[in-house]
Amino acid sequence: MGLLDLLRKLKSDQNKELRILLLGLDNAGKTTILKSLASEEVTNITPTQGFNVKSVNSSGFKLNVWDIGGQRRIRPYWRNYFENSDVLIYVIDSTDRKRMEETGLELEELLADEKLSGVPLLVFANKQDLLQAAPASEIAEGLNLQTLRGRTWQIQACSALKGEGVQDGLEWVMKTVASKSKSKKKK
């Protein structure tokens, strides 16, 4: 069965809405990715003081994407948005070497939360267009993604500003959700 068939099947036996959580440190590029997913202008984005939510249509699905501000001060509020999430997208500024550890710790904490257990994880290694960007493979290693258990994950290099790689990440999301619901159905 191809992707399209899977999607068609998923469409027929589920409500067509997905809840997607977009998290990551401040300045990582979450809002830029949100706007890029919605094919909107990505210049002139203000640092997020609360959250943004947008509905994006993809392959006939309505994706409700929640982009929560990443400032240290407001990270404790992230958990208020965990419930019923279908996919977690975690955004990393690949050029921010000083905060690789910080972003790793935040991700670890997220993945340890019960409400997000088993939720598929897509990591966007963002800002690949910049000179100091670490390759996605290096970031995956730094975050020890290989050691993750009980969770489907993927890392995708991207540049939200240039609009490259973002759609590829979304494709993975759709594929993962489709096959997940299928295996659920089988049980």
Place this chain on the structure above:
Amino acid sequence: MGCCRSKMKAKDKIPEKKQYSWDKRNNEIDPKNFIIDGAVDETIIRKPGTINGQQFVVQNCKNSKIYLLDHVATITVDDCTGCLFVIGAVKSSIFLRDCQDCKCIVACQQFRTRDCQKVDVFLSCTTQPIMESSARMRFGCYQLAYQGLLEQFQQAMLSVYNNNWSNIHDFTPTPQSKNWKMIHEDVSLSELFQVNSNPQSEQGNGDNTVGSTLDGVSESKLSFKNEDSVVPLTRGAREKRYDDSCLVVVFHSANSFKASKDFLEAVKDKVDLIQTKEVTLSPDEASRIFADSPSMWKSTQRGPVIGLEFNGDDCVKVCHDVIAKLSSEDQQYYASKSSAAAKRVIDQLYNFCEMQMIV
């Protein structure tokens, strides 16, 4: 079913390796040339054209003066003490972290600080500047000029007319005292930022001195005076000194940039410039915001308009007189009919600009 499933998996395992633009990046550019690390007591000057839109990193510097006279993709400034930064135009964000006792001139799309103390910033920022866990911060309006700076603003996709330098959001306000204030308006940037003319201090060491000679600077006509600045000096959130206001709109044309400059030049010393905006208005928005002036709606559709908010005694008359003096045949300017009308339109226009920033 099982067999279909394994088929899909097999297909997945051999994904076509997609080529992205960064996979094809030319490796001749050495990232090390775009990092200033550990400078102490140095003056470092990067002349126009030497950064050319790349990302830049400054870290672990002490008592140094760093001039990045170019457009930059984005910049992080980490763990610096007692330093001075002059940065032309940053296309996306500048992020200051763990810095103390620094002074900075910068134009950017986003301005962010975390864990900073006692930093003075002369800022031009397209969006609302933010700070977190930072104290004793002070903000003033960007004042800078050198040859090529205006072109650098364009390359960084910044408008010299969209500046929110005085509208700071503090994520960690303290109840006892405000973490930031505005810098006194009389402070002289020239005194603070002038390149030291003592040639000895011009020479940094090793890698950091690429393109750093005093010649380079005088050649590029570096100036911190408000009459030269590419970004007009605005009072922003400073207390208004007069009752009367006026909004002037410069319609889009091949020389609207010059038309705005001419206007600002002509009203200088007569009225205060409070704030400026460059914005594209749809027909609906134009007719809503300027409901009382249908004759101007059409002109707003030629392209982005520049709005200039003035404050001063007899402000409306002063502006109309200047328009009469400057105007050519085709309509180039509009000014409010009265101070009351101005205040209403200004509110609507700013509300609209803010709405545009909301995602």
